[in-house]
Amino acid sequence: MIEIEGITKRYDATTVVDDVSMVIEPRTVCVIVGTSGSGKTTLLRMINRLVEPTAGVIKFDGADNSSLPGYELRRSIGYAIQGHGLFPHRTVAQNIATVPVLLGWDKARIKARVDELMTLYQLDPEAFGPRYPHELSGGQQQRVGVARALAAEPNVLLMDEPFGALDPIIRNKAQEDLLAIQKRFGTTIILVTHDMEEAVHMGDKIAVMDAGKLVQYAKPAEILANPASDFVETLVGASERPFRLLSLGRVRDAVENGSAEGEAIPGDASQRDALAELLWSGRPALPVKGADGKPLGRVTVDGLVKRAARPA
Amino acid sequence: MQIRFDKLGVVIAAIVAYAAFVAPFATFRANRIVPGQARSILEALPTATGTLLLAIIVAAALIALFKTPLVLRLAASVVVLAALALLIGVAGTFLTPAGDTFARVSPASGFWILIFAFTLLVADVLTRLNLSPLARIGVLVVAALAIGLLLISGRWDSLSILKEYANRADSFWAEGSKHVTLALGSLAAAVIIGLPLGILCHRVERLRAGVLNVLNIIQTIPSIALFGLLIAPLGWVATHVPGAAALGIRGIGTAPAFVALFLYSLLPVVANTVVGLAGVPRAANDAARGMGMTDRQRLFGVEFPLAFPVILTGIRIVLVQNIGLATIAALIGGGGFGVFVFQGVGQTAMDLVLLGAVPTVALAFAAAIILDAVIEMTATKRRVETA
Ligand SMILES: Nc1ncnc2c1ncn2[C@@H]1O[C@H](COP(=O)(O)OP(=O)(O)O)[C@@H](O)[C@H]1O
Ligand SMILES: [Mg+2]
Numbered sequence: 001m002i003e004i005e006g007i008t009k010r011y012d013a014t015t016v017v018d019d020v021s022m023v024i025e026p027r028t029v030c031v032i033v034g035t036s037g038s039g040k041t042t043l044l045r046m047i048n049r050l051v052e053p054t055a056g057v058i059k060f061d062g063a064d065n066s067s068l069p070g071y072e073l074r075r076s077i078g079y080a081i082q083g084h085g086l087f088p089h090r091t092v093a094q095n096i097a098t099v100p101v102l103l104g105w106d107k108a109r110i111k112a113r114v115d116e117l118m119t120l121y122q123l124d125p126e127a128f129g130p131r132y133p134h135e136l137s138g139g140q141q142q143r144v145g146v147a148r149a150l151a152a153e154p155n156v157l158l159m160d161e162p163f164g165a166l167d168p169i170i171r172n173k174a175q176e177d178l179l180a181i182q183k184r185f186g187t188t189i190i191l192v193t194h195d196m197e198e199a200v201h202m203g204d205k206i207a208v209m210d211a212g213k214l215v216q217y218a219k220p221a222e223i224l225a226n227p228a229s230d231f232v233e234t235l236v237g238a239s240e241r242p243f244r245l246l247s248l249g250r251v252r253d254a255v256e257n258g259s260a261e262g263e264a265i266p267g268d269a270s271q272r273d274a275l276a277e278l279l280w281s282g283r284p285a286l287p288v289k290g291a292d293g294k295p296l297g298r299v300t301v302d303g304l305v306k307r308a309a310r311p312a
Numbered sequence: 313m314q315i316r317f318d319k320l321g322v323v324i325a326a327i328v329a330y331a332a333f334v335a336p337f338a339t340f341r342a343n344r345i346v347p348g349q350a351r352s353i354l355e356a357l358p359t360a361t362g363t364l365l366l367a368i369i370v371a372a373a374l375i376a377l378f379k380t381p382l383v384l385r386l387a388a389s390v391v392v393l394a395a396l397a398l399l400i401g402v403a404g405t406f407l408t409p410a411g412d413t414f415a416r417v418s419p420a421s422g423f424w425i426l427i428f429a430f431t432l433l434v435a436d437v438l439t440r441l442n443l444s445p446l447a448r449i450g451v452l453v454v455a456a457l458a459i460g461l462l463l464i465s466g467r468w469d470s471l472s473i474l475k476e477y478a479n480r481a482d483s484f485w486a487e488g489s490k491h492v493t494l495a496l497g498s499l500a501a502a503v504i505i506g507l508p509l510g511i512l513c514h515r516v517e518r519l520r521a522g523v524l525n526v527l528n529i530i531q532t533i534p535s536i537a538l539f540g541l542l543i544a545p546l547g548w549v550a551t552h553v554p555g556a557a558a559l560g561i562r563g564i565g566t567a568p569a570f571v572a573l574f575l576y577s578l579l580p581v582v583a584n585t586v587v588g589l590a591g592v593p594r595a596a597n598d599a600a601r602g603m604g605m606t607d608r609q610r611l612f613g614v615e616f617p618l619a620f621p622v623i624l625t626g627i628r629i630v631l632v633q634n635i636g637l638a639t640i641a642a643l644i645g646g647g648g649f650g651v652f653v654f655q656g657v658g659q660t661a662m663d664l665v666l667l668g669a670v671p672t673v674a675l676a677f678a679a680a681i682i683l684d685a686v687i688e689m690t691a692t693k694r695r696v697e698t699a
Contacts, residue, residue, distance in 0.1 A: 084595070
């Protein structure tokens, strides 16, 4: 559990982060979202003390993060940034091994971990390990950046707009990969983005920042349903709201009894995708199948439209 | 078939035509200080040999003039350079009356221009061949070996510059080693002091402008003036600091020369260190800190390796500059090849001047080629991303 209590950062007279308090549950994804300059990066960097707060404390499982030297704290926390920040003079394998080397792991353990992560990220260790970052595509560089952040098996991973430089298709895949890995290792992720779509998609909870202040901290559905201020409402995007709400739910949870004609949609597809498919094909209902291929029932346009309405 | 001219080749052919047919090939003097008499290629060599040399030169100039394969251009210029190197020795023997130990023969402007023109052609071909750094060093070694062999073989002994050498063989090597020690020693001192100073300037912004300005001003002081400025303080140190005089610190001599070269060297080293460190990608630095590197680990593990090619460029500037500047040290008794240059100027003996100048230029040239190759190797290995 990460407790942020009354954290403030001032540069001279300007307050960049203003008295922010929030609690991040373990093994969840917390997304910090806000416009550019709202203090997201500064807040994130105070968690691993790349920036020292002017006031307030941050506790990891009850322990003040200022109780040990900053560099030691940072070795225990994963850190990934936009544009990956890979070391251009080190190979992919050396980049991923950065923190384990700092921690003094033995060679065999480092190699095993590097190979494991590269395989996890679909990068053949033999082929990609000895390459230099500039020899990789943007998507591959980004994956190496995250693999490097995860190398020492941190419980907490901080990410500053990690997908910002990727094109939409690769970004989608990267987001899915990250969520899968988060589930697998149970990592607590704090992710900064200015993209509400990404926030709704990735976050168990969303923290909305505006001019240094935390204006709302809640589950995505709550933020969509009850934006705390006009600012949050604008950020959510009024015209996108119903679709974002649908994107939170799985088809499985919207199944009705009955059957329908045509190709079945998988139960774990998002309700938004189902509605899009229905509207596009001009049909009133679609069959739904489970992971094992067995029919589960059907989804209907009417049913989904009801779910897209503002929750009571 | 359409005939196409090579751009550089046109220039080279024109220069070669002038040097081969108009300018004198060798100079003959009855003794080392009287004015010389010009000798053309045909006058300086036995008729058959001279004609052959002219034919080779004309053929090579034609190859240079038109667009021809690179290998052919390379072969032609190497053949001409080799012929020139061999035949200038022949000219020395041919022009010197038998048994006359006072007569002097030296290469004249035509010879030097021909050497220059065909070296230019070789350099052009080598650039276009895009040689790897190691191959460039290889070419340098081969050229140095060839010149060394010619020197040892005695084929140039009839030339005036080698007669000057023969009279001073011992002091030539002594001054040469002083020259190199002075140039390399002051470079080493500048690196030892300049690197940390550059790192400090990078880290402490307030220091940066001040330090760089002071070094800039030093750089603009003429060397003679700097020697003059150093005489008083070093003289004072010699007489007042116990042991200083025993270390060889005096107002004149090697000490002020060393200090002056060191001061001139500081600016390129410090400035390139600052520029190199400033050029390290922000994201790499940020990631290094975010991964939990200490300032030291970040400096040696990330900043330094990434800034290294730029810092090396500074060191290259200093080395070439110091090899040249060390010549001036002779003015205040600091030794080095400059000793021959200034003696030669004093005696109006041009060949003695060359005995000091030619090795200096050769050393500077070799240092530049070697360091350029090293810089390129480090830069490609640790390729700095430009994105
Ligand atoms: N080191 C600094 N010194 C002064 N101002 C800063 C510094 N770092 C950030 N700021 C200011 O703080 C504000 C918030 O920055 P940041 O946290 O990077 O915002 P975001 O990540 O939300 O775009 C910006 O106005 C920025 O100019
Ligand atoms: Mg930011």
